[in-house]
Amino acid sequence: MTAEALRPAYSRGRVRGVSKLAAARQAGLPAGLASAAVLLAAALIAVVTLATGGRGERLIETGQAAARTDLASLGFRVDTIHLQGATAAARKQIIAAANLQTGAPILSVDLAALRDRVRQVGWVSDARVFRMLPGTLVIAVDQRPLMAVWQHAGQFVVVADNGTPMPDVAPGKFGELPLIIGDGANEAAATMLPLLAARPRLAARTTSLVRVDGRRWNLVQKDGGVVMLPAQEEAAALARLDALDRSARILDLGFSRIDLRDPEMVVVRPRAGPALAGGGV
Secondary structure, eight states: OOHHHHHHHHHHHHHHHHHHHHHHHHTTOOHHHHHHHHHHHHHHHHHHHTTSGGGHHHHHHHHHHHHHHHHHHTTOBOOEEEEESOOHHHHHHHHHHHOOOTTSBGGGOOHHHHHHHHHTSTTEEEEEEEEETTTEEEEEEEEOOEEEEEEETTEEEEEETTSOEETTSOGGGOTTSOEEESTTHHHHHHHHHHHHHTSHHHHHHEEEEEEETTTEEEEEETTSOEEEOOSSOHHHHHHHHHHHHHHHOGGGSOOSEEEOOSTTOEEEEOSSSOOEEEOOO
């Protein structure tokens, strides 16, 4: 049978199906029965279109769209968006990225595209989305922890643990976070901060970490002194400093500079006067 012969039969069947659904609603039939009828009609449309050649896909799409619209009228639409795993500070950005409209047919929502949009938010390390019929969409996110406050180009901004700036987060509300300064500090801090945290005595005395020439760190102390770290082997340098502090209380001596860049020696500079070189540790 040709597509032209099938087309009138399809059209008549569609009109009859809609009329029956309307009659069922007027008769007070349960919504579940009415929606089941719509789904059955959509399935029949798909079977018929298998014989229509190149026009099949268009007919299927038309039937599916009509079915979704009918189901939306029965309550299968986006009424509630439930966001899990996000703090209050992150919710606004995540909801904006989701770009969902209440009242839209819930079966028309592209879950994969929705998940990809949410994953683009700096706060989010991963996301999962799913439907709870008839009208709820759930977005569950794994939120990145905040890592530091970054001073850059005269501005202060909070950054996540992957270095992504969070411009909508007020830095003043996160005074407990480490302060990092300089170009590239946001990207390099994820490696440096755990090394510093492993040395609690030094960490407690450090007010900021300054990235120098995109290569290494200076640790600014509460007393104004500066610990100068090498571009490589930072962990070994901090271990040497920790050993010196345990044996000679070097952090209590008020040096303006403690230079650890040379692996063979530690060079210190008093508040006033020439630098003094100590033996390697």
